[in-house]
Amino acid sequence: MKAEPLTDRTALAPLLANGWAMDPARDAMTKTFVFRNFIEAFGFMTRTALWAEKWDHHPEWSNVYKTVTVTLITHDTNGLTERDIKLATKMDSLAKA
Numbered sequence: 001m002k003a004e005p006l007t008d009r010t011a012l013a014p015l016l017a018n019g020w021a022m023d024p025a026r027d028a029m030t031k032t033f034v035f036r037n038f039i040e041a042f043g044f045m046t047r048t049a050l051w052a053e054k055w056d057h058h059p060e061w062s063n064v065y066k067t068v069t070v071t072l073i074t075h076d077t078n079g080l081t082e083r084d085i086k087l088a089t090k091m092d093s094l095a096k097a
Contacts, residue, residue, distance in 0.1 A: 003082065031070050
């Protein structure tokens, strides 16, 4: 089922206050997570991958040593949807674990 574009942007406020930023080039959001070491960064990516697969919504991301850079966008709509809000919120909680 195709996701609907995010029309109510109030859900972005807590995420933006927690380090997410709007991508200036498109309707997407980005965040850089920094961990103590590579193992913690990779563990975060693994935990996130399990949720992303379960929810069939996959991030654009990269990892260099202890840093994970993430961009969330729903490609079907070429913009943000509730799926991105849900995954961003989950990623924030997983980063604290």
